[in-house]
Amino acid sequence: MGQVWRVPYQERAEEAKKWATQYKIETASQDRFRICLLLVDVQNTFCIPEFELYVGGRSGTGAVDDNRRLCEFIYRNLDVITQICPTMDTHQSMQIFHSIFLVNERGEHPTPFTLISIEDVEKGVWKFNPKVAAGLNIDVDYGQKFLHYYTQQLQAGGKYDLTIWPYHAML
Amino acid sequence: MVSAVEEAIFFYGIARYCPPDFQVKGSNPFTENYSVISPEVLEDAQGNQIAEKNARFVRALLEFDAVIIAGQAKSHCVAWTIDDLLSEIGTLDKKLAKKVYLLEDCTSPVVIPGVVDYTDEANAAFQRFSDAGMHVFRSTDALESWSGIAL
Structure with a gap:
């Protein structure tokens, strides 16, 4: 959770399709009650200890613990979340706050x-x-x-x- | 994006045939841009526009029956995104605040020990959002039990 690694996309794609078939999960476009999950800046720079702007909270493990719970939330509610909107902060060296x-x-x-x-x-x-x-x-x-x-x-x-x-x- | 979360979003996208709707922000050299809805400053001293609000995204969000918000940091990009959303809601229909759900255990404030601690500011902001009608839940609370969620 607190590290950067390669996502095994191909394997996960196959598993996701099997999962959807096994549990009869419908496509998101069929949802009648439509839920958006807005994920703000869940980026390495804010969430990985030792990275530039790691958000530790008072516990020191804030963003790492948050993301463990967030992943569980996504998998647990996969069948009712209609859309995920991740935001991405993107900067360059010469900006007013650098x-x-x-x-x-x-x-x-x-x-x-x-x-x-x-x-x-x-x-x-x-x-x-x-x-x-x-x-x-x-x-x-x-x-x-x-x-x-x-x-x-x-x-x-x-x-x-x-x-x-x-x-x-x-x- | 954090690998574990990217993986979850990818898995979700395949299982549900729904690609994520990425919103990119922050590259304007002349303004901070904590909120995905609006940069901090939109014009220069002469009144010339330097940046603009993401009005399309606000409209898209408010078309959902529920908008659940999490991420980092609770004291900055999360707080100002919700604050801007609340302002937009204020100009449309205050009851729309009831559509918004904040995942309080999936967001943390900026704390650099001995340097800065924005915990109190973040908690005060969440209290204000709650007072305005937004819901605050934990990720471990069963979604179907959340007030206003009609699955």
């Missing part, structure tokens, strides 16, 4: 889990990194103004401050 996007007076980047408020931006604690501009097809002034606007919008929306995350979910 270290390289920001820089301080000394040329340093914020460390992971730094929270950046509008006050930090106004005081110049953290600024838009001008070297990022060309790669994102914007000019430096736009980048700095956008950073200010962005932190303002987060605050106004009652969201968490801009959070610098470890590089994760990389494409």
Whole structure:
């Protein structure tokens, strides 16, 4: 559960077909009461210990235990779940919540889990990194103004401050 | 995707002849995108659009009789996805919140010992979702016993 391994697709496909025949499981399109299972970001980066942003909860084994129960839930209710919708977080290095996007007076980047408020931006604690501009097809002034606007919008929306995350979910 | 869960989804897809409906998010350089329904910020300081909501997906979700939600992290992508879904429900019909079921034992908050602990924020969010009419169940509770599930 807490490791990455190759899924034996061909074997599982054959087993799944046998299972469906044996237990007379209908196709999902026949469901009269339609149930969607929305699975948010059940990705290695969040769920495997030692990966970039492992979600341990207070127990330290959070996502691993969650996924064991989730797999059991899927198999147990396979005949009544109509659709599974997995979401996938997909990132690149130069995004607003990654270290390289920001820089301080000394040329340093914020460390992971730094929270950046509008006050930090106004005081110049953290600024838009001008070297990022060309790669994102914007000019430096736009980048700095956008950073200010962005932190303002987060605050106004009652969201968490801009959070610098470890590089994760990389494409 | 986590191997064991990918395997379960694959097995499900073959047994039920139903491919998963993947929703990809997060690659816009200018905004965080915790929620699958909407990026955090949609426009720049000049009012130009930089990103958009996934309105098609909201419509698809609300056409189901029940939507069960699990995943990671309870304090971030799960919480903000549910929060956005609740906002959309608020503009349509508040009773739609009863269609939503949260699997509380298949989701955990971000905790980095000694650095951050979002457990309380996550629990407060789930309480708010419950107060708004969403159901909170455990994966081990028999599905047929859940309120509003008519199998």
